[in-house]
Amino acid sequence: MSLNDLWFLLIAVLFTGFFFLEGFDFGVGMATGLVPRNDQQKRLMINTIGPFWDANEVWLITAAGAMFAAFPHFYATMFSGYYLVFVFILLGLILRGVSFEFRGKAEGKWWTGTWDACILIGSFLPPMLFGMAFAALVKGVPIQQNMDLKAGFSDVFNGYTVWIGLTVVGMCLMHGLTFISLRTIGEVRDRARVMASKFLPVLGILLAGMVVWTYFATDLFARRGPFMYAAVAVGIVAYVLTWYFLKQCREGWAFGMTGAVILLTFVSLFVGLFPRFMVSSINSAFDLTIYNASSSHYTLKAMTIVAATLLPFVLAYQAWSYFVFHKRLSEKDHLEY
Amino acid sequence: MDVLDLARLQFATTTILHFVYVPISIGLSLLVAIMETMYVIKKNDLYKKMAQFWGTFLLINFALGVVTGILQEFQFGMNWSDFSRFVGDVFGTPLAIEALLAFFLESTFIGLWVFGWERLSKTVHLICMWLVSIGTMLSALWILAANSFMQRPVGYEIQNGRAAMKDFAALLTNEQLLWEFPHTLFAAFATGAFLIAGISAWKLMHKKNMDFFKPSFKLSIIVALISAIAIPLFGHGQAQYLVKTQPMKMAASEGLWENSGDPAPWTVIAWIDPGNKGNTFEIKVPFALSFLSYSKFTGSVPGMNELQAQYEKTYGPGDYIPPVRTTFWSFRIMIAAGCGMIALALYGAYLTFRKKLEGSHRWFFRLMIWGISLPFIGNTSGWIMTEIGRQPWTVFGLLQTKDSVSPTVVAGEVLFSFISFTTLYLILTGVLAFLFYRTARKGPDIEPHQQTVIHDPFAQGGDTIVAK
Numbered sequence: 001m002s003l004n005d006l007w008f009l010l011i012a013v014l015f016t017g018f019f020f021l022e023g024f025d026f027g028v029g030m031a032t033g034l035v036p037r038n039d040q041q042k043r044l045m046i047n048t049i050g051p052f053w054d055a056n057e058v059w060l061i062t063a064a065g066a067m068f069a070a071f072p073h074f075y076a077t078m079f080s081g082y083y084l085v086f087v088f089i090l091l092g093l094i095l096r097g098v099s100f101e102f103r104g105k106a107e108g109k110w111w112t113g114t115w116d117a118c119i120l121i122g123s124f125l126p127p128m129l130f131g132m133a134f135a136a137l138v139k140g141v142p143i144q145q146n147m148d149l150k151a152g153f154s155d156v157f158n159g160y161t162v163w164i165g166l167t168v169v170g171m172c173l174m175h176g177l178t179f180i181s182l183r184t185i186g187e188v189r190d191r192a193r194v195m196a197s198k199f200l201p202v203l204g205i206l207l208a209g210m211v212v213w214t215y216f217a218t219d220l221f222a223r224r225g226p227f228m229y230a231a232v233a234v235g236i237v238a239y240v241l242t243w244y245f246l247k248q249c250r251e252g253w254a255f256g257m258t259g260a261v262i263l264l265t266f267v268s269l270f271v272g273l274f275p276r277f278m279v280s281s282i283n284s285a286f287d288l289t290i291y292n293a294s295s296s297h298y299t300l301k302a303m304t305i306v307a308a309t310l311l312p313f314v315l316a317y318q319a320w321s322y323f324v325f326h327k328r329l330s331e332k333d334h335l336e337y
Numbered sequence: 338m339d340v341l342d343l344a345r346l347q348f349a350t351t352t353i354l355h356f357v358y359v360p361i362s363i364g365l366s367l368l369v370a371i372m373e374t375m376y377v378i379k380k381n382d383l384y385k386k387m388a389q390f391w392g393t394f395l396l397i398n399f400a401l402g403v404v405t406g407i408l409q410e411f412q413f414g415m416n417w418s419d420f421s422r423f424v425g426d427v428f429g430t431p432l433a434i435e436a437l438l439a440f441f442l443e444s445t446f447i448g449l450w451v452f453g454w455e456r457l458s459k460t461v462h463l464i465c466m467w468l469v470s471i472g473t474m475l476s477a478l479w480i481l482a483a484n485s486f487m488q489r490p491v492g493y494e495i496q497n498g499r500a501a502m503k504d505f506a507a508l509l510t511n512e513q514l515l516w517e518f519p520h521t522l523f524a525a526f527a528t529g530a531f532l533i534a535g536i537s538a539w540k541l542m543h544k545k546n547m548d549f550f551k552p553s554f555k556l557s558i559i560v561a562l563i564s565a566i567a568i569p570l571f572g573h574g575q576a577q578y579l580v581k582t583q584p585m586k587m588a589a590s591e592g593l594w595e596n597s598g599d600p601a602p603w604t605v606i607a608w609i610d611p612g613n614k615g616n617t618f619e620i621k622v623p624f625a626l627s628f629l630s631y632s633k634f635t636g637s638v639p640g641m642n643e644l645q646a647q648y649e650k651t652y653g654p655g656d657y658i659p660p661v662r663t664t665f666w667s668f669r670i671m672i673a674a675g676c677g678m679i680a681l682a683l684y685g686a687y688l689t690f691r692k693k694l695e696g697s698h699r700w701f702f703r704l705m706i707w708g709i710s711l712p713f714i715g716n717t718s719g720w721i722m723t724e725i726g727r728q729p730w731t732v733f734g735l736l737q738t739k740d741s742v743s744p745t746v747v748a749g750e751v752l753f754s755f756i757s758f759t760t761l762y763l764i765l766t767g768v769l770a771f772l773f774y775r776t777a778r779k780g781p782d783i784e785p786h787q788q789t790v791i792h793d794p795f796a797q798g799g800d801t802i803v804a805k
Contacts, residue, residue, distance in 0.1 A: 072425020079414025
C-alpha cells in the first residue's frame with residue numbers, strides 16, 4: 001500500500017467516522033423537535049450528547065485538515081467549487097454548536113425557543129448538504145483541466161442529490177433516535193424507540209431509492225460490482241435487524257445496526273470512488289485522484305509518522321470518555337444543558 | 338468591490354472576531370486549571386466554586402471559539418484555493434496536526450470536565466482541565482507554526498510551481514515562531530486574567546461576595562502582571578527579528594520612508610502621507626529605534642523607499658509597500674494597550690499585597706473594568722499589524738495576495754457569505770457579552786448561611802426550620 005492509498009483510507013475513515021459519530025448527534029438534534037413532551041425531556045435529550053458532540057465535530061475538522069495536508073488540490077477544488085454549499089453547512093454548524101451551550105445559560109420562552117430552532121436547523125442542514133455534496137461528487141461535477149471546479153446550481157441541486165441528502169438526514173435521524181433510547185430511561189427512552197420503529201419504513205424507502213438511483217446515476221456499481229452488491233446485502237440485513245432489535249427493546253444492538261447502515265453507505269462511497277476523489281463530468285482525464293491531487297512524498301511520510309503516533313491516544317481517550325458516560329440518564333439527573 | 342477585496346474583508350473580519358474568543362479560552366482555561374489545582378491541594382471548597390464560576394465564562398466562550406474555528410479552516414479552501422494549492426504541502430500539515438493533537442484533546446476533555454464532576458475522582462477531573470488548557474496552547478502553537486511560515490517561509494523548496502516541504506523540523510524551529518508563540522500566548526493569558534480581574538473589580542466595587550472576589554482578583558492579577566511583563570519582552574525580540582526578516586513591515590510600522598540614519602530615532606506620532614511617500618509631521622525620540630531594533634543605541638534602520646527599490650530588483654516590478662497608516666497606527670495602539678496593562682497590573686498587585694483592596698478605590702476598580710478591553714485592543718491591533726504589514730504577500734517573498742484567491746468564486750457569493758458570517762458573528766458576540774454580563778451579575782452560587790423556614794402543615798406549629 002502506497003502512502004497515497006493510506007491517506008485516502010485515513011480520510012475515508014475520518015469522514016465515515018464523522019458521519020457515524022456526529023450522525024447520532026445530528027439525529028438527536030433533529031429529534032428534539034419530535035420526541036420530547038416537555039422542556040425537561042428536551043434537556044435530557046440534549047444532555048445525552050452533551051459530553052460528545054464537540055469531539056465528534058472534530059472528526060470533520062480533522063478530515064478537512066488531513067485533506068488540506070495530504071491532498072491540497074482535493075481540498076482546494078472541493079471547498080471553492082462548492083462555495084455556497086459550505087457557507088450553509090458552516091452557518092448550520094455555527095448556530096448548532098453555540099445553541100447547546102447557550103440555551104441553558106438564561107431563561108425565557110423566547111430565549112429557549114430561539115436556540116431550540118437553531119438546534120433543529122443546525123442539525124438538519126449539515127447532513128442534508130453534505131449528502132448532496134457527496135452525491136454530486138460521485139455523479140460527477142464539471143472539473144476542468146486545471147482542477148478548478150465551478151459547480152453550477154443544477155450540479156448540486158438535482159433529483160439524485162436531493163434524494164441522497166434526504167437519505168443521509170434520515171439515516172442520522174434514525175441513528176439519533178436509537179442513541180436516545182440507548183442513553184435514557186423512562187418515557188423519553190420509550191418514545192424514542194417507538195418513533196424509531198415508526199420512522200423505519202420511511203428510511204427503508206429512502207435507502208432503497210438511494211441504491212437504485214445510485215445504480216443508474218453513477219458508475220459505482222459498474223466499477224465495484226461485487227463489493228456493492230455485498231454491501232447492499234449486508235445493509236438489508238442490518239436494516240431488518242434494526243427493526244428486530246427495536247421490537248426486542250435491545251437498544252444497544254439497534255444502535256449498532258443504524259450505525260452499520262451509515263458505515264456501509266460511506267464505505268461504499270469511498271470504495272466506489274477509489275482511487276478518485278472527485279469525478280469530472282467533463283472528461284475522466286480531469287478527475288482528481290490520489291495521485292494528481294496529493295502532497296509530496298515527504299509530507300505524506302511526515303504526516304504518517306505523526307498520525308501513527310497520535311491516533312492511538314486520540315482513539316483511546318475518546319473511547320474512555322464514552323465509557324465514563326455509559327450510564328443511562330433520567331429526567332431526575334442533574335442536567336448541565 | 339471585487340472577489341479579492343471581499344475575500345480579504347471576510348478573512349479579516351472573521352479572523353479578528355475569532356481571535357476575540359480564542360485568547361479568552363486559552364487564558365480562562367489556564368486560570369480555571371490553576372483554581373482547581375488549588376482546590377485539590379488545599380481542599381478548600383472556595384476554590385472549587387471559583388473554578389466552577391469562572392468555568393461558566395470559559396464554557397460560554399469556548400463554544401464560540403470552536404464553531405468560528407471551523408470557518409477559519411474551511412475558508413482557506415473556499416476563498417483562497419490557489420493559496421491552498423500553492424502551500425498545502427507545507428501549510429496543511431500543521432493544520433492537520435492542530436486538529437489531531439489539540440482539538441481532539443480540548444473537545445474531549447472539556448466534555449469530561451463539564452459532565453464529569455460527579456463521575457470522576459478529584460485528581461482525574463483536575464487532569465481533564467489541565468489537558469483542556471494544554472490543548473488550547475498546543476492549538477495556538479500549531480496555528481502559529483503555520484502563520485510563521487507565511488511570515489518567513491522555511492523548510493521548503495519550489496517544485497512544479499508549488500511549495501513542497503523539505504524539512505518538517507524547520508517549521509517548528511522557525512525563529513519567527515519562537516518569538517511569535519510566547520508573545521501571543523502571554524497575550525492570551527493576559528486576556529483571561531484581565532477579564533477575571535475586571536469582573537472581580539466590578540463586584541468588589543459594589544462590595545458583593547467579597548470573600549469570593551478578593552481571592553479571584555488576587556489570583557488573576559498575579560497572572561496579569563506576569564503576562565503583561567512577558568508580552569513586551571517577547572515582543573521586543575520579535576521586533577528585532579522583524580528588522581532582519583521583514584524590514585519592510587518594520588519600516589511601515591515606524592512610518593520610515595527614508596533610511597533612518599545612525600543612531601535611529603523612534604517616531605512616536607506621525608502624519609503619514611502615502612501619496613507623497615513622506616510624513617508631514619513627526620515627533621521623534623532619539624536613539625530609541627536603534628534600541629528597539631538592535632538592543633543598542635547605534636545602528637540604522639532601512640526605510641521603505643530603499644526597500645521598495647531592493648524588492649523590485651529581487652521580485653520584479655510592483656508595489657511592495659503595505660498600507661502604511663494601518664500598520665503604523667495598529668503598532669502604536671498595541672503598544673499603548675500593553676503599557677496600560679502593565680500599569681493596571683502593577684497597581685492592582687500593589688493594592689492586593691498591601692491588603693488595600695478593602696479601601697475605597699472606586700476609580701481604580703472602574704479602571705480595571707475598562708481594563709478588560711485592553712488585551713482585546715492589543716490582540717486585535719497586533720494581528721492587524723502582523724498581517725497587513727506583510728502585504729502584498731500572503732507567503733512572504735513567494736506568493737502574493739492577489740494570486741491566492743479562488744479563481745472560480747464570484748463576487749456575489751463572497752458578498753453573501755461575508756454579510757451572513759459577519760452578521761452572525763456580531764449577533765453571537767452580542768449574546769456572549771450579554772451572557773457574560775448576566776453570569777457576572779448573578780455572581781457565584783454561594784449557599785446562604787441562613788435558616789430557611791419551610792411551611793410544613795404536619796409539623797408541630799406548622800413550621801419546620803431547616804438550616805441550609
